Amino acid sequence: MPQISAVIIAxxxxxxxxxxxxxxxxxxxxxxxxxxxxxxxxxxxxxxYNVSFYQHAFDGHxxxxxxxxxxxxxxxxxxxxxxxxxxxxxxxxxLDIKNxxxxxxxxxxxxxxxxxxxxxxxxxxxxxxxxxxxxxxxxWTGINPHDKYELTEGDGNAGYLKGDILHYSYYSVDDxxxxxxxxxxxxxxxxxxxxxxxxxxxxxxxxxxxxxxxxFLKLGFLxxxxxxxxxxxxxxxxxxxxxxxxxxxxxAK
Numbered sequence: 281m282p283q284i285s286a287v288i289i290a291x292x293x294x295x296x297x298x299x300x301x302x303x304x305x306x307x308x309x310x311x312x313x314x315x316x317x318x319x320x321x322x323x324x325x326x327x328x329y330n331v332s333f334y335q336h337a338f339d340g341h342x343x344x345x346x347x348x349x350x351x352x353x354x355x356x357x358x359x360x361x362x363x364x365x366x367x368x369x370x371x372x373x374x375l376d377i378k379n380x381x382x383x384x385x386x387x388x389x390x391x392x393x394x395x396x397x398x399x400x401x402x403x404x405x406x407x408x409x410x411x412x413x414x415x416x417x418x419x420w421t422g423i424n425p426h427d428k429y430e431l432t433e434g435d436g437n438a439g440y441l442k443g444d445i446l447h448y449s450y451y452s453v454d455d456x457x458x459x460x461x462x463x464x465x466x467x468x469x470x471x472x473x474x475x476x477x478x479x480x481x482x483x484x485x486x487x488x489x490x491x492x493x494x495x496f497l498k499l500g501f502l503x504x505x506x507x508x509x510x511x512x513x514x515x516x517x518x519x520x521x522x523x524x525x526x527x528x529x530x531x532a533k
Contacts, residue, residue: 281378281379281381282354282355282356282378282381283309283310283353283354283356284307284308284309284310284354284356284357284358284374284378284412285308285309285310285311285312285352285353285354285356285357285358286304286307286308286310286311286312286357286358286359286360287312287314287345287348287349287351287352287357287358287359287360288300288311288312288313288314288348288359288360288361288362289313289314289315289316289341289344289345289348289361289362290313290314290315290316290318290322290326290362291315291316291317291318291322291338291362292318292319292320292322293318293320293322293362293363294318294320294321294322294325295451296362296363296448297313297322297325297326297362298325298328298329299365299448300360300361300362300363300364300365301325301326301329301331302329302365303365303366303367303371303446304358304360304366305329306371307358307366307371307374307375308358308374309354310332310352310353310354311329311330311331311332312331312332312334312348312351312352313326313331313332313333313334314334314335314336314344314347314348314351315333315334315335315336316335316336316337316338316344317335317337322362332351334348334351340424340466341420341424341425341427341466342420342421342422342424342427345359345420345427346419346420349415352415355414355415355416356381356412356413356414356415357412357413357414357415358374358411358412359411359412359429360411360445361447363447363448363449364390364445364446364447364448365445365446365448366443366445366446367391367443367444367445367446368443369442369443369444370388370441370442370443370444370445371443372443373388373441373442373443374412374441377439377441381414382439383437383438383439384413384414384417384418384431384433384437384438385410385412385413385414385417385418385429385431385437385438385439386410386411386412386413386438386439386440386441387408387409387410387411387438387439387440387441388408388409388411388412388440388441388443388444388445389405389406389407389408389409389443389444389445390405390406390407390408390409390444390445390446390447391405391406391407391444391445391446391447392404392405392407392447392448392449393446393447393448393449394449394450394456394506394509394510395450395451395452395453395456395506395509397503397504397506399503399506399507399510400502400503401498401499401500401501401502401503401507402494402495402498402499402500402503402507402510402511402514403493403494403498403500404510407447409428409429409445410428410429410430410431410438411429411445412441413429413431417431417432417433418430418431418432419432423467423470423471423474424466424467424470425463425466425467425470426467453509453513456509456513457513460513460516460517460520461520463517464517464520464521464524465524467521468521468522468524468525468527468528469528471521471525472525472528472529476525478522478525478526478529480526482522483519483522483523483526486518486519486522487515487516487518487519488515490511490514490515490518491511491512491514491515494507494510494511494514494515495507495508495511495512
């Protein structure tokens with residue numbers, strides 16, 4: 281039976297981290313938290329749960345998550361964000377496969393709570409994520425802030441677990457807008473570094489396409505007001521990302 285290290289990155293997560301840690305109790309054999317020098321009670325809360333607590337300056341989601349794995353004692357790693365937790369079905373699924381860990385990695389669904397509402401549409405569910413794997417057989421990749429874990433040999437030897445990661449994303453609409461501002465700063469810089477272009481038409485076409493996709497094609501209207509807000513703000517984030525990318529190119533001239 282392999283032992284599993286849970287690995288979490290954190291920054292100022294006193295409102296979320298305890299829920300995350302509680303959900304891991306009795307499931308994993310070690311919990312590692314890599315913190316980016318939080319200014320709140322994150323470290324204090326972690327120490328209540330016998331966590332291996334480390335700190336390193338944040339230099340990107342992908343970089344920080346790959347770094348966090350290096351602190352794990354065991355090669356089999358379960359990765360969660362601080363604002364996530366395992367539901368009971370997923371806890372059971374992980375315990376079951378510990379007796380027969382025969383895949384390189386395992387996917388699971390993520391269900392997001394948005395301002396008190398569970399979002400079942402908008403392209404937000406099922407939000408399939410690979411979060412449990414043999415760390416010798418893959419790494420975090422993607423374009424910040426949108427990281428993803430990829431197995432070296434692809435998905436040929438990947439499994440799927442029943443149950444959900446519960447994602448407590450935003451407690452208010454203001455929180456969502458603040459996160460959009462933060463994430464679009466990172467995303468536009470990553471696009472610029474990768475020489476991705478931003479023609480003017482993308483400021484109009486891409487946000488419209490994003491709203492239509494989330495609200496209509498992916499049935500966001502079935503999530504009521506929350507679905508409308510998710511779709512609208514997602515469209516705004518797309519606009520803002522390309523606006524900031526165009527500004528980076530303009531400033532470089």
